[in-house]
Amino acid sequence: xxxxxxxxxxxxVQKGGISIINCAYENTAFDYFPWYQQFPGKGPAxxxxxxxxxxEKKEGRFTISFNKSAKQFSLxxxxxxxxxxxTYFCAASGRNQGGKLIFGQGTELSVKP
Amino acid sequence: xxxxxxxxxxxxxxxxxxxxxxxxxxxxxxxLFWYRQTMMRGLELLIYFNNxxxxxxxxxxxxxxxxxxxxASFSTLKIQPSEPRDSAVYFCASSFKPFLDRGGNTxxxxxxxxxxxx
Numbered sequence: 004x005x006x007x008x009x010x011x012x013x014x015x016v017q018k019g020g021i022s023i024i025n026c027a028y029e030n031t032a033f034d035y036f037p038w039y040q041q042f043p044g045k046g047p048a049x050x051x052x053x054x055x056x057x058x059e060k061k062e063g064r065f066t067i068s069f070n071k072s073a074k075q076f077s078l079x080x081x082x083x084x085x086x087x088x089x090t091y092f093c094a095a096s097g098r099n100q101g102g103k104l105i106f107g108q109g110t111e112l113s114v115k116p
Numbered sequence: 117x118x119x120x121x122x123x124x125x126x127x128x129x130x131x132x133x134x135x136x137x138x139x140x141x142x143x144x145x146x147x148l149f150w151y152r153q154t155m156m157r158g159l160e161l162l163i164y165f166n167n168x169x170x171x172x173x174x175x176x177x178x179x180x181x182x183x184x185x186x187x188a189s190f191s192t193l194k195i196q197p198s199e200p201r202d203s204a205v206y207f208c209a210s211s212f213k214p215f216l217d218r219g220g221n222t223x224x225x226x227x228x229x230x231x232x233x234x
Contacts, residue, residue, distance in 0.1 A: 046207050046225030092159060106159040
């Protein structure tokens with residue numbers, strides 16, 4: 004119930020391509036789904052987040068798609084750039100989590116020039 | 117603001133030694149989190165504080181780990197005695213309030229303390 008499952012573990016995309024990372028959760032009480040971006044040697048930083056009252060949220064080249072019935076959400080990076088190469092974590096939380104943010108295992112994205 | 121400040125950035129210690137990791141949260145933030153990151157287990161929440169009070173320490177792996185927050189601007193995570201399996205990156209993070217509101221509040225992470233126990 005506490006897990007957030009993320010796939011793929013690693014992803015290689017050509018510059019200009021679309022990167023897609025998927026996450027699934029079990030706990031129906033989750034109501035906040037952020038994505039974090041982590042560069043080597045740095046801490047994770049919030050990239051974009053969504054709540055289950057919308058099915059999609061877009062910020063620049065980054066889009067979250069949310070499927071409440073399937074309990075899945077995904078990150079799409081359009082026009083992927085070498086500077087997007089990083090590790091991406093999905094996460095989930097809810098009001099019954101008392102402030103906890105449950106992270107997925109992470110996806111290492113490499114965008115080739 | 118300087119962000120969440122952690123020290124040391126890197127620590128190499130021998131098994132059995134005491135390790136103390138330090139954190140200064142962002143001024144005004146009243147939630148502080150300690151996370152551990154490893155390849156095998158990803159990012160795990162160890163403990164978090166609200167207004168200097170520990171709220172949930174269920175993620176602390178065992179009695180060798182302890183955390184304190186004596187005031188709003190300082191927290192420590194201590195491992196005594198340290199073991200090789202404690203080797204990981206330890207992140208401190210802070211937030212103004214839980215990210216559960218709709219105001220865009222989020223958790224801010226430090227750059228981590230890279231611990232190696234040999």
